[in-house]
Amino acid sequence: MRLTTGTKVAAAVAATALLATACSSGGTGGDSADGEAVELTFWAWAPNIEKVVDVWNSEHPDIQVTVNKQDGGDPAVTKLLTAIEAGSGAPDLMQAEYQKIPQLVSSGALADIAGEISGELAGHFPDGVWNAVTLGSDAVYAVPQDSGPMQFYYREDVFAELGLEVPTTWEEYAEVARAVHAADPNTYLGTFSANDAGWFSGLTQQAGASWYGIDGDSWTVQIDSPEVQKVAGYWGGLVEEGIIDNKPMYTPEWNAALNDGSQVGWLSAIWAPGVLAGNAADTAGTWKMAPMPQWDAAAPATGNWGGSATAVTSQSEHAAEATQFIEWLNTDPAAVQALVDETGIYPADIPASTAALADPPAFFSNQPDFYELAAETAQTANPFTYGPNINVAYSAYNDEFAKATEARTQAAFLAAVEAVQTATIEDLKNSGFSVKE
């Protein structure tokens, strides 16, 4: 998820607040004995999250949480790992993207809170999301906050003009892409972005792939699985044929293309309305959302792009209180409503999200059932396991698929899959992980 300017203002406010509390708390040390309030620090970057935390603080005078605003997912992880290495300085609570959890667990940064959570917590979340915080084990390393189920966003007006049906299968998607490009050679239904590894892993998740797995005491890496090959081969074919663009997303050029109608579709996730509203303001009211095109229309599925959870760090001395707070934050109906209103996230919690998400986002006011449809697609997210060196896999994706998209051949896409697999598995082995091939 990409967060923009407002974050800095919020960070300044949070820093001031932090300073104020630091000055006022002089010497209490946060011991829960004798009615003293437990003080928890929380590293997060979701905009306005401190407003949600304020609700908790006013209701729970005995457990006070202070938000310490972070720049984003990557820098926060780097900082946390440094603090863990140093043995002190880590917060009690940490916002962590799903794909970072294995790396954080592997570095001993997160506490296992399986013993602290309430019994029915798992039932609040889709299986795929819950799996991401347990890593498929009995441990629980975080409570899911938001998820990014993927959908297909398209320009309804352009589709109507060209007489195109919304594609429900990938075969149809290719036909629509062909028709769009044939109508105007400068126009594309989408682009294959070598810059967004999370986007590609979401596409492969939909096809049933899981890049990693745990087999007994060993990791397995299946980035070259038939499912990933299928997805890569499909996109390589489209790029080779020239009916899909090969430029990366999130460039000034791509933003302009969304706005001027030379990109008329986007395979994205539930947070797409915010991005479109920022990048393609001129096209308000012309976009619609549909479920992803399917590999097997009889068994609809989707993947995730983005989303994060809240974790308790291994340096926290108040794991029980911290767990109590993150359960409230991510599953209490009032808290989830506040998260939706203040931070604009798509909550992972199923029961609370139905109530919280009644109205469609402003940019999609032409689609009243936006969140109903979103909830249906969110249920169909396939399970997916991230591994401890997903950072290596992602950066290998950037390099290898950049070469492939530039080469514009299907063969290069398939070669890129092999190269990412090799780089990832080599790195795991070099680090000493036990790997089963």
Next chain:
Amino acid sequence: MTTTNDLAGALGGTAPSRTTQVPRRSRTVPARRAAAPWAFLAPAIVLFVAFLAAPILYSLYLSFRTEKVSGLGLGPGSRTEVWNGLTNYTSALADPEFLASVGRVGMYGLVVVPVMLGSALLFALLLDARRSRARRFSRIAIFLPYAVPAVISSLLWGFLYLPGVSPFYWVFDQLGWDVPSLFSNRLVLFAVANIAVWGGVGFNMVVIYTALKAIPSELYEAAELDGASQVGIALRVKIPIVLPSIIMTFVFSMIATLQVFAEPTTLRPLSNTISTTWTPLMKVYRDAFTRGDLYSASATSVIIAVATFVLSLGFLRLVQSRAFGQENNR
């Protein structure tokens, strides 16, 4: 006396050992005198040790170590830091990505350094020529790009390079020209080099221009009396005299080339042709902060630092006798 020593010791850490070497400690005055310079030096020494020497030594130390994981690597205590000998160095030197980035930077340097210094020298000579007008304005206009941070200038140029948003490509399109994208495989090196040249010419020009200004005008009069043209004066009088400045700017440019980072890093997300290991420093950054492998990143940094040192000193040695020797013989 004890207090003085304690104070100096706290500031510099070296004072006590220094004072023990002073043969006569019985009289307070010499001891205090001996401590005084250290007290004055202490701030500089502390800053140097804390922010330069210690980090360098620490990364040297890290470069010989690595982290080993056991089993699944889940749970605390599954990672241990161990001694790794020279393995980080040998694998860095054998890494095809590193070698490719070195080769790329070499090509980049071959493009950037001559073009940048050639233009800087040309502009400096033009500004220095007697008949040139609007000198102040030209000097500032050429120098100004140097004041623009590399990240900003890369973003600006990045916009101009992207066919979808570039006004240049719009013009090419109107003229019916099919100009390939500057981010294509063949041209991307020049796209990055262009930014460096744009930003660097002004600085180097000012250095050379300042040297030209220091030349006594009698030399020009003598040359003119001997019948030399303006071009002849530039080639035979001015350039040989400012050669030391040119050599200095060459060394600076060479070091900047080896360390090129900001421009390609800023352009990378806009293109498919700049990899995360496009230059040696980008590889260091990726290893340290994307892959979290500080150990091999340290080893690669040490290699780059040593190479920079050897190349700069080697080059200076090579040209010293010729360029600076001439100056001494004058």
